[in-house]
Structures are given as C-alpha cells and as structure tokens.
Amino acid sequence: MKLKYGMIGGGNGAFIGDVHRRGAFLGGYANLVCGCFTRNPQKNQEAAQQWGVEDPSRVYKNYQEMAEAESQREDGIDFVAITTPNDTHYDIARLFLEKGIHVICDKPVTSTLEQAKDLKRIAQEKNLCFGVTYSYFGYAMVHQAREMIEAGKIGKIVYVTTEYPQDWLLLNLRDEETRKKMWRIDPARARGSLCTVDIGTHLEALIHAATGLTITKVLARFDYTVDDIPLETNSNVMLQLSNGASGNLWSSIVAVGQDADVRIRIYGTEGSLEWYHGKPGLLKYARLGEPVQYLAMNRDYNGADSLSMSHLPAGHPEGYYEAFGNIYERFCKDVIARQEGATEKKYDYPDIDYGIHGVRFVDACVESNEKGNVWITL
Amino acid sequence: MKLKYGMIGGGNGAFIGDVHRRGAFLGGYANLVCGCFTRNPQKNQEAAQQWGVEDPSRVYKNYQEMAEAESQREDGIDFVAITTPNDTHYDIARLFLEKGIHVICDKPVTSTLEQAKDLKRIAQEKNLCFGVTYSYFGYAMVHQAREMIEAGKIGKIVYVTTEYPQDWLLLNLRDEETRKKMWRIDPARARGSLCTVDIGTHLEALIHAATGLTITKVLARFDYTVDDIPLETNSNVMLQLSNGASGNLWSSIVAVGQDADVRIRIYGTEGSLEWYHGKPGLLKYARLGEPVQYLAMNRDYNGADSLSMSHLPAGHPEGYYEAFGNIYERFCKDVIARQEGATEKKYDYPDIDYGIHGVRFVDACVESNEKGNVWITL
C-alpha cells in the first residue's frame, strides 16, 4: 500500500463508488484515507466509516476544502478518485490537478471537448497522471485480443461490430422516486445524449482497447423510445476506423432482458475475435477454415499483457471489480513512477486521451444525428 | 402424395437443389416426377435417377421443353420448383405460369422489381400459387415469436436488430476452380449486390415473418473487403419499420468463423424476443424485470402456428430441411386448395409479395449506398 488517495462522490448509493473503492484496493497499491463522499454530512461520515477512513477530520464537506487541506498536509493524498455526476468532473479534476494531485475520474471525463483538452494541458504541465475508468479496458481477454491482433493472428481488420444492450432505464422508470434521482435524464445536464454518453462511449473505448484502432467518422441515428424523455435511449452508429475498416456500434438502455451484455466482434482477412462480457474470461478466436477456439484467461498460451491482468487459475471467474482493479493497479504504478522521477506515462491504462476521444465521439454522434444521419469526421 | 412436381436446376452439386427435394418430400404432399436438373445431359439423367424420377422421358434437356411437354400431359406436374441462378428465375417462372403451372422459386425471385411484379400479375390472372423459399420463414420458433408479438407479449416494438454473418465467400475463394463457378461474384449478373442480395435479403424476409412489420426506409453502407471483387461482401443497413420503430440489419460473407449464424432480436416496450439459427428450436423471451425464458419447440405452451410447424418431441433437433419442408407443406396445401376451387391464398407461406419486397429492399440498399448512405424509401 504505497499510495494514499481520497474520493469525491460515491456516498449516495451509486454502485460505482464502491467499485472504485474495491478496485483501488485489489492491486494492493492504494489506501483510502480521506474523502467527500456526499454533501449530506451524516451520510458523508457514515460512508467514510464504512470504507475505512480512519481520521474523521479527513472527511470533508466539499471538494474544494479537501483539495486545499490535502495539498497542504505533508501526508496528503497522492491521488483523488472522482465518481460524481458527469457534469461536475471538470471543475473537480481541474482543482486537484492545480493542487498537484494526480486524478482518476469516471467517464465521460468532461462535458465538453475544450474542458477535456484543458485537463490534458494542466496534467501535462504539472507532470500528473490522469486516468479515466473505462471499465472494459480492465478485462484481461480484451488485451489478449489486442495482442493477437498485433501479432497478425487475424490478418488485416476489415470490420468491427460492438454492442451494449441493457434495460436499466426501463427498470428505473418504474419507480417514481428512482426516476427523480436520475440526473442522467435531465436534458439540461445531458448535452444532447443519454444512451450514447452513458454506455455507447464504453464501446468506443473498447474498440480502441481491443484493436488499437480509433474511430475516424461516425454516422449516428438516435432513437427516442420513451415518451417523455427527450434524449436518445437507443443508439446506432456506423463507424469508419483509422485503418479504413468499417464498424458498427449499438447501445441501448431500453433493451429488455439484457444485462450489460457488452460484446465486440472483430473480423480480419484471416481470422476473427469475439469477446463477451457475459463470459469475460473467454476469448473466441477463429481462423479461416479451422475450428473455432475459445481461449481461457490465465492459461499459459495467453500473451504477457493479458496474463498481467489475470489473477486466478483458469475457470475461477474474475469480474467487474477485478477489471477496475487492473485499471487502478496500472494507474497507481504510473503515479509511483512519476513520484520516482518519470516524466511521461509508463503504464498502459485509459488516460486523458481516452477521455478526450470519448467526448469527441459523443459530440460527433450528436451532430450526426441532428443533421439527419450524415457522416461526421472526428 | 397428392401432388406431382418437377425441378429446374439442382443438378450441378449446389446443395440447395437437394434441400428443395427433401423439403418437398417431408410433408408427404409432393412427388418428384420430372426435371431439367442441369444442361449436361449425363448429369441430368444421373440426378434424375438418384432423386427417384422413374420415367427417363421426363428428364428434359431444357426448361422450355419441360414446360411444353408437362403442360400437355394429362398427368403433367402440378408445380415446378426453380433452383437455378438468380438471373434465370424470371424467364423460367414466367413460362411455367403461362402454361398454367404453379411455381415455387428460390430467392431472390427476379433480377428487377418489374419482373417480380410481372410474375405476380400473371399468377393472379391465372389463379396460380407462387412460393418463394425464404428458408428462415420455415422455422417453428420464428412463428412462435410472431404469435407472441401479436398477442402483445412484448408490448410495442421499438427496435429490431438482425444479422447473418457467414464466411463462405472467403472459403470458396481459396480454390480457383470453385471461384470460377461462382456466378454470384460476376458483376454482370449481380446487379450491384453480392452479400445483400445473397443473404441480407433473408433477414429482410425474416423480419417480416417474425414481426409482421415491413421495412419502409433503408440507409445502407456496403463494404468492399475483397480486392478484386467489385461487389459488397459486408453490408450494414439502418432500417425504419412500418410501425415507426428503428432497426438494424447486418449481413456478411467474409465473417471468418461464422456459420450461417442468423439471429434476430426484437425489443418491445414490455419485453423482448430473440431467435438464433444455431439453436433453432429455442426462442428467448424476456419480460421487463422478470427472469429470461427459453421456449422450446413443440412444447404445449407454444402457439398453434408454431406447433403446426413442429414434428418432433422437444429436444430432438429439427433443422434446415424441416424448415424447407414446412414452407413446401404449406405451398402444397395451397396448390391443392386451388385445385379444389380456391381463388385466393389460403395458407401462410412466403409468396410473390415476399419476393417483390425482397427485390425492392435490395434495390433500395444499392441506391442508398451509391448515393452516399442516405435514406431511401421503399
């Protein structure tokens, strides 16, 4: 436990706060020592206690106070984890960066592209790490795909299709109280996108993590399937990728019966790869004219990058917490490297560039849809 | 075995001829009594013998001769099955219709929309049945989906996504001899489409069979992934459906490792349905907030239409031949009904209207792609 960190957000019952906490712990590199978990003072203290913050004076009433106090302490935090609603990320992140504190933040990193670029600028100036927790980056077999692609195992990529169907919106709408708390469906806070910014963006990052390619053009069509929500709840995006290949990206928060069923299929001239969140420890691999194979996590035949993200013997499931743990582990190692003198990123994890591209992707989709489903260049 | 039929094509080793033969037999309504299976005289006789055509004089050297002879015989055929390359369907079908013989024909029914409409006109004038063998119509659980949708089990449909990934083209290209025989990749015969017309069109028919909806608009993007084939080998189509819902349709003949993996997923406001060709006897059904269900073919809880297409106890797989058999059975019953005096279609099977819509769909996709991926109204 070489690092100390604090958390902003996470105390209002959203599951993602606990995911950050568990993820930060798993690798054994970071200890939670302070936080501002919610603006409700009592819940703030409760969350702190539950999560092992030992010193009550390090439970802060707002993030500004925390940034100020922690940056002054000799034993102040090494980094801050930001798990608040999307439209608050920028102000918080900027302040901590300015105080010289490394930042790891939930996605999307900011509301506007300018904000994201601004954060990048500050982080660079101050030689600080900036992680963005695109969760699916953290799965070992996503990296196995990447390693196999780079080794030429599927030839040249010609087509990528990825999807994230889910039904959380419909479930949550059934309860009036839950609905009221959903800041995501408030058009004023949403900047023109609900489904795409919430989960479509995960797929954008996943394509990059799994293939190394980036999206260069989009043609998006948004579907508005819930009567009184003027934001898209289902989203289809045709893609052009940086190597000239085509792609397709579908996300939905109204797909009844689907449970975070993230899937990516990558087709090359000689083979294909498929990864599915429902069985995250497997990677399907086919070569033209040969039997389909399923690679299992943490078997010897996997690549070094994939193995570095695998902890249990094959067949013992690792899941979402462990994926987060893998991202946190690399982020922490990078923070340590900077503390030991590094002046650039030494470990591979989703950083502010992932964040910038994520914002740009959503912006382009919104624009494409508004203009009548035309191609927009990123 | 109440009906006699003849076959055009099927004698050059294409698997689809035998599928027609077996399909026609399964229901027990039709006996193969004549044919022109190939223009090679010896192979023509061999095919006839292998398939049980007992009278060698009814093995014809071309379809014209067969139409002439059979229409003159007192015991001439009741219907003809056409399994030749796509661009020959029209001439053959028209001739037999004109001779007063019912027709069942492979898809796509013709090369142009005008031709398809022409066939419809003649068939109507002559009170003849015209079947088009959109194979996936023949699966019992596709009809179970339709019955459940009509009973309101998933609410209002908001989104449909369907796909047909396959790798046959890449496999066939590996062999020079095989390649030479592929009339499908000859641009002169293809009318601007390879993948969409070959398998995408199956999905178009499947959407209609499974949901009752029709496609009203398309926005298509064709991918040309094989260097020296100037036809699309991968095809993405955004859809608008007749009830206002959106959809997506993907077909590929270069998807390495995929085996006729037809899938359709139908999302409604209250539930969803999914059918997958890899396990055709199952239908996945989810209702919002309830456990996902898998309905199995030929269980009592299925609907009448689905049960009418099921023959074996649950768990005993029925496959592609049986799907064809179901289409043939209904077509044969309809032919019998006409012979007994009916003046309109009495049974549900893919008919010339399916054929017409299929041609229109491909035309619209070609146009959309050519114009730069814009919406085209069907």
Added chain:
Amino acid sequence: MKLKYGMIGGGNGAFIGDVHRRGAFLGGYANLVCGCFTRNPQKNQEAAQQWGVEDPSRVYKNYQEMAEAESQREDGIDFVAITTPNDTHYDIARLFLEKGIHVICDKPVTSTLEQAKDLKRIAQEKNLCFGVTYSYFGYAMVHQAREMIEAGKIGKIVYVTTEYPQDWLLLNLRDEETRKKMWRIDPARARGSLCTVDIGTHLEALIHAATGLTITKVLARFDYTVDDIPLETNSNVMLQLSNGASGNLWSSIVAVGQDADVRIRIYGTEGSLEWYHGKPGLLKYARLGEPVQYLAMNRDYNGADSLSMSHLPAGHPEGYYEAFGNIYERFCKDVIARQEGATEKKYDYPDIDYGIHGVRFVDACVESNEKGNVWITL
C-alpha cells in the same frame, strides 16, 4: 430409389414411425410400398395414404399376412422397418427374416438376450442385413469423435461420462388418457426396466459409436421416483470399459426441464471430446494446455466418415431426421450390396450386435440394481 420397403407400426401417432419414414427417404434409397401401420383398419389405410403407399392392397391387416404376401410377390419388399412396442419386435423380426426379408428395427431389439441372439443366428444363416436404429449413431459429429480418437487425438481414454436427462414421463403422466396408452410403464411388458431400457440404452450404444469401446462391467442404481410406477425412472450406472477405463452413465425421464439432452464427454490422457445433442453439429475438442476448439459439421477439416454423414453447409442445422437418414442410408447400401452378392456387412451402421449388446447391458443393470448395486460383468 432402388429399394422397396414396408413398415410395421407407426400408425398410432407415435412420432417414431414418421421418423423412420422420413429417415428412409432422405438418402434416396428406399420407397415405402406397403405396411401394417396399426391394427385399426381405418387408421391403417389413412396412414398408408398419408405416407404415399399407392396400392391399397398392400396395406395389410397384420404383419403375418404382410410377410406372407410380400415374400411371394415378385416385386415384394426388400426390407421391413419395425416400429412397434419393444416386446413385439422379436416375433415380427423373426418372421420376416425367415421369409428372406432384410430387417431394420427400433431399439431395444428384443426382450431377452436369447431372442436377440436368435435373430442374429437367422440373419447370418440367410445372409440378411439387420439394422437397429440407435438414433445417436446417425449424427456426423459422433463419428468425428470416433475418427479423432482412432487418430490418437486425445491419447488413451481414461474416463467417459454420458447422460440423457429428459422429462417426458412426468409430462405424460399429467394426462390420464396419455397415461393409459403408455405400454412402457406396464411392468408386465417392461422386464424390470423403464428408464434404462428406454433411453439409457441409447447411451450404451452412443459410447460404442463415439469411442469404439464396449462396456464390460456395470454397477447400477435405479431410482423409483414416481409413486405408483414400480419401475425405475432415473438410473445411474458406473461403468468399466473394454480398455480398462471407467465411465458413468446417467439417464432420467423425470428430469424436469430437460429435452433429450444427450451428452457424452470423453477424457483421454492428452485431450477430450464432448458432443451434445442440443447443438449436434458441433464437437468440442480440447488438448491439454491449448484453447478449447469447436469443430463444426461439414467443414473440410473433418474426417471422411463424419463428412459422409453431413449434407448441408456448416451452420445449417441437421437434426434427428437426418441422423435417422444416415443410418437408413447405410443400411440400404448394405442391403443393395447383399443383393449384388456380398456375404457380409459392408457398411457401418448399428446392427444386430449393437442390439445384442444393448439387451445385455439392460439385463446387467437390472441384475446389479436387484443385488444391491454390485458389479456385474457383461
């Protein structure tokens, strides 16, 4: 269509009669020309008509009359298919054999071992073919397993486990009328076994078909889970196999929610194979330390025996009818070979030796269970 055959049974609505009919047709070697489908005269004629028996005089009122008449005709049948209840097989089969007619019969071939051996003796004396329709023999990927084992792909077999869970009994018991018709649950006709003789015996044959091994010892435990049925409805059998390996065989007709879920898993020193009836066109193959593979039916990498039983392009499902068709095709070819002078079996299909071993297996299981679950040598 080189052969003519007749059928005994199949006219009372049992699905298996139609399976024989369709199976016999598929390969294109046999034409149904006569039969005694049921003792009910009207239903007998109806079945004949439905199934294409053209000559009403060849619809017989009992099997004796049919054996007599057909053996006298110049154009009499080449073989008979027997699909009646188990305890009637022997008398019927013996009579047709004695009349010089080849026989194909449902399993179990007879009620006693002596009867089975007697049939073998007569068939040998008369140089007649005797097929027993162990359905699972007919699946192409079962043969692929056999070919891979023989090629040493999994090393030495050390363990085989196979299962057939089903719930048909419980479903049928819910309806009083159905229950009355179930000759299988009549202890007087059952010879001490219900589940094992009905479906366990399929697994015994499957082990042999898939591995080439035979069962040499059994230790069986029968479970009597339905109150008023004094026959086992669930059956566990520990096995010793002919190469010294161990095995396990489980069958159940009270396994709620299971649909003919036949599965066999074969473990060797270097690899393993698994075949599952729910996806019969796949074969799972693992080699120690390598990714698991799934071989798909009718792909080029399969063996000659497997390919000879495959008809459709990979991914187009073939099912239970086609499995029956494969058995019939080989049986028919063997009949033709005898007619052309052969004096021994020339094709591989389940024959009277399969039948004999099946009866012996059930007898040994009954004895083992009665003696308190002790090892019985076959």
Added chain:
Amino acid sequence: MKLKYGMIGGGNGAFIGDVHRRGAFLGGYANLVCGCFTRNPQKNQEAAQQWGVEDPSRVYKNYQEMAEAESQREDGIDFVAITTPNDTHYDIARLFLEKGIHVICDKPVTSTLEQAKDLKRIAQEKNLCFGVTYSYFGYAMVHQAREMIEAGKIGKIVYVTTEYPQDWLLLNLRDEETRKKMWRIDPARARGSLCTVDIGTHLEALIHAATGLTITKVLARFDYTVDDIPLETNSNVMLQLSNGASGNLWSSIVAVGQDADVRIRIYGTEGSLEWYHGKPGLLKYARLGEPVQYLAMNRDYNGADSLSMSHLPAGHPEGYYEAFGNIYERFCKDVIARQEGATEKKYDYPDIDYGIHGVRFVDACVESNEKGNVWITL
C-alpha cells in the same frame, strides 16, 4: 474496518492466499495487520509489505510466535486466516482457538474427523467463531437456489447431480519443478485421497449450501489414471441424501480442457434448478411444462439471502473473489456479534460443522472405494 486479522500461509505464491486477502477486504470489515506468510524470512517480509502490513514487528517467523504475541497485545488480532497445506490446519487452528482468537480456515479443515470434532469442542467452549472457506457457498445464486427450494418452487427433491471437472493436475505434472512442490500428491500427507479431498469435498459442501440436504451414504469408485501417483485423480460417488433422494458426485483433476467447471443440478417433483460456475451470476430454473428460466443475480425477483450476497447491477460479473468476500463478510459480522455479546452463531456461513461433515465425507469415500465400492453410511 472494524476487525484486525492475521494470516498464516499465503506467501509461497499459492493463489489462495491472495483470495483470502481480497475476500477479507471486500466487505470492508477486516484489516490485515500481521501474519506469518511463509517460513522464508525474506519472502515473509515481502508478502507483508505487498499486502499492506504496516508494522514489520508483526511479521512473525512462525505461527506459534504469532499466536503468543498477538494474544498478548491489547490491539491484537480478532481472528486468524489459515491458508497453509491441509495437514497443518489442525495444529495451527487449535493453538489460535486456545489463545481466544477466532479462526477462519481453508478446507478441508483437518486431516481426521477427531481433529475436526476437537476444534469444534474448543471453539464452543471458548465461544469463538470458526469459518471454513468452502468457496462455492459464497455465490449469490447458490443461495437463490436454496431459497427457491425452501419456498417449494421445485417440489420434493428426487435427484441431485454435481460435478467438478478440472485439469490442473495434468498441467502441473508437465513441469518437474512444479511437480516437486505439490504436497497434495504426497501419499504420506494425503490420507488416501487426492481428487476427492481437493475438489470433491467442495461439491459435498455445495450440495448442502444449495439444497439444505446432507449426504447420508456414499458408494465411491476412485480412478487412478496417472501412472506414478497412487492416489485417485478421478472420483465418482453415488449418494444418498438426507431426504431419501439419490445423487451423484463426480470430481476430476485430469479432465482435459475443463476449468473449475463446477455444476450442480437439482431435480424435484415439480421443477429443477441448475447452477454453473462458468456463469455464476445465473440460475437456471425449470417448472414442469413451462419454459426454462434464467434468473440473473441482483435482479429484484431474487430472494433476500441471494440479494444480500450481490453487489453489482445485473450483468456486471462478480466472481470468485466476491464469493470469498461474501463468506468473509458473514464470518466477520459473526465475530463482531460475539464481541458484542452473542453466545451463538448469528450469521450463515460455512462453519466447523461444514468442516466436520467434509472430513467425514472424504473418509467414507475412501472406505467405500477400498472395500470394493460398497455403500458406507456417514
């Protein structure tokens, strides 16, 4: 973080040590403050540092010293986690109990039944908690099964079959160095069982966790498939369960291609349940004559016990660490309850009674096999 604990073992690279560490953390109830992780002093300190033990003086050179020192400190540990080889558990556990420290220990809890009973006696006398980490108890959907059974959802249980095929032994044998370190294959330490005691025992506990039933009789056959290992590597056990139902239990460490593929299927008179470790967040449920259902973890329709073990939204995989975490959480809560005055177990987790029954089960299997596969009463 209300509790402090120490660990014995875990520092030699065995994965299970880290599983305990992560498991103990997840619920947020316990902090690792001391340990004796290995007898190698340097590795001992390294493990301590890596796992966040802040005080080097609490890294002990043997367990005796640790028990002594920690029981003397005012801020000594609340409980100890024992993750050493099986045959060392007893001495360690007894010592800590005698010092008044709660114990959580890996399975099997001891080498002999007497030892296990002895531990129970001491724990009772001292009012101490004793947990045994039967990992599969910790999966939420195992508890969902239990809750549904208790609510009568499948009627009366008539048959249970469970299996744990794995190939770790064969993989490890390939490397001479690895082989040397495998204390499990040393007959002197193994007490007559390798596979059954290593993984078969997990199934025994799983049956109890999932159904509430206990095993009352066994008939075991051990297979010795690896030439120079005189211990069973594959194990089949026929079961009689406490309600009179039958069962079957198969474990194997030579099942090539299998990855901890634990599965349990429970058949009742009205329904069935199936849980599979490969998709641990699902529970298959069938009712007679109705479509099969799949319940997903953390959906509202699940029971309270299952929900209490679920942390992430449905579809976000939780795995093996989280299962351990669930066991630890309940154990920790029980320790806290004792500290707050409870004089008996207040939370449900696998305790010393699970441990006792596990030892008894293995003993009975060994005896049954040695006596020639006869029934042994537990």
